[in-house]
Amino acid sequence: MANIELRETCGGGKKASSSRDILLALKDRVAKLEGSTSDVSETLEEVDGRTIEMESRQDQLKEQV
Secondary structure, three states: OHHHHHHHHHHHHHHHHHHHHHHHHHHHHHHHHHHHHHHHHHHHHHHHHHHHHHHHHHHHHHHHO
């Protein structure tokens, strides 16, 4: 019986280690995605600001014509 318990413990340890590896890999991917999402948000803010500037210039040109 001791051998059976030892085997279960050893197998469980391998599974736990594998699960930890998977969890760490997923956490790394989530961190990268969060960083990418942040970068995209910043870019969208810049684009929105420039769009507003262009619309303002367009309105000024329409007034001059």
